[in-house]
Amino acid sequence: MGRRALRKLNPTLDLSPYYAEIEDLTDECTVADFFTQQQPLEIEVGSGKGLFMQTASVDHPERNFLGIEIARKYAKHCASRLARQEQANAFMLQGDALGFISKHIANNIVAAIHVYFPDPWWKARHRKRRVMNESFVTDIIRCLIPNGILHFWTDVKEYFDVTLELLEGFPELSGPNAVEEKTAEHDLDYRTHFERRMRKNDIPVYRSQFILS
Template structure:
């Protein structure tokens, strides 16, 4: 499925608090410098239009949420949604999530990592571009606090099983634990826009959750 055309961002919105460029960040990255407090931190890899960030931040104000999005227009769109909703416990970084995990995130700094519907890179010669790879999984294990969670969902069965094998082979995470599908109570009661599209079209979603001992 291709990405839909985005609505224009209101130029009056101030994105300075909730949007930043990866290469402008200090190392190691410090959540207090962004959110102004010490709170549990959850990171989403591939923020897309930002539905997960907005809903999660609004629903759990005692937790801070950080999205990493490689597409500039989507990163700004997601940040604009946060600014419009006046959510101060979520922000978006434009850049490569693999670099952010490897070079910026300190050990034992994250309570949960969310990876929902990453690009499957269908062609065999492009598989090396998949975000679910050994290096990222090792970094996820490194940055997760004990008891921290990794959530991974996709609508591609082959990618799902390949990813489970990668996690099992390079990180001592408990799981995969099954994640039951929750009935949607409203037209927008989904975790991401992509989940909404797949489910409304009758597609299958493969969900997993892992826990760091």
Template sequence: MNNQTHPTDEHSPPPDEKQPLSTGAAGDDDTTQIRTSSAPSGSSHIRSFVHRRAHITPGQKEALDRLLPQWSIPYQTSVLDLAQTFGRQAPTVLEIGFGMGETTHAIAARRPEDNFLGVEVFNAGVGALLKRIDGSDVRNIRIIQHDAVEVVRDMIAPGTLAGVHIYFPDPWPKKRHHKRRLVQPPFIALLASRLAPGGYIHCATDWENYAEQMLDVLSAEPLLANTANGYAPRPDFRPQTKFETRGLRLGHGVWDLIFQRTSQAAPAA
């Protein structure tokens, strides 16, 4: 299979925000709200994204200015109190890289009994999700606009998450860029340690090579067990976007993987 374009572009930030280029300086139009920081000394990691100037609509900009303080959580180096953050005790699902927020918003609306903590660095996507929240009665979403690895490492306590969603992450298709892919053994081990027993990691991709890597990495993590024999059917709660539908119609594949946290204890930190 050779996917030259993603059937899932509606989930991803605008294409020019995701490029395998060196990190650029923050611009006034699209990066004013991005909170970036270097990883602490001795714990640096390869980032799976780059900052670039990109188009942000007036509506998204207005939503950022008006709504970000209400629905976002600033990055911090201490563990987040999830009950205080959401104003209730409920299972919490972390979504990494929610793109333009369509899927996140739809799932949160379908699962009002759960909390959803979305992590995204791109202003256009954050602004788009804020607009969706503002135009609906969905109130079980909070946003952190920061590097996902640092958020999971510093802000999420071990054994606390009910689930993790990683939908259509940047595939970094060139072989020399595969090291930038998000789904790598150290990060999956970190995520698995943050899951409560019985919690799940759900990944989806439309790049076959990345799907194979995801399956290998997830299968090798001792704290996780596959819920399917290989790839899983798309669960009902994950909506199929119009771009995904178009891609499937054109013969492009989409692969879902759902792994569950086992009951064994995580290794000592």
């Protein structure tokens, strides 16, 4: 069930309209710098191979999608998918998502935040590194617009339960609202590559949705 190797990047493909590295950004940088049109903004934390960024930006041209991925090879792979489609309403950042959101995302401007299959950090001593922590949830609440949505999915039941318990401490977020598993009509009809891999191997996926009141 190992990951399939990424295809090599086309060296002639210009990624600059779709890709930047967080460490290169100025302190004054805002999300408006990444998009040509001002539209409702959705952020994906941990974009992996970029299936969500690719499909969501095509399905919703009236929205802007910002993906943040810490692994450079995956962030560039995501950006290359966007570049091949010339997807002007989607942009990839490489680096620390939580730090970027805390520093560069203004209050009440995000329509949805997507966190799909984050690293569970299995060892107990490493669990403080998990993305879903109190500090990040506080930032999520700060960034979301009224009725903005937090999507959280994982294949790790323990992580799911711990996160729901964490979110219970934030009455501003109503949920969890159930998310039905839809039937995939083709091989790209999944939320992420990871969801596809889990479902094809009959591994349960735990889904939740919270709405900012």
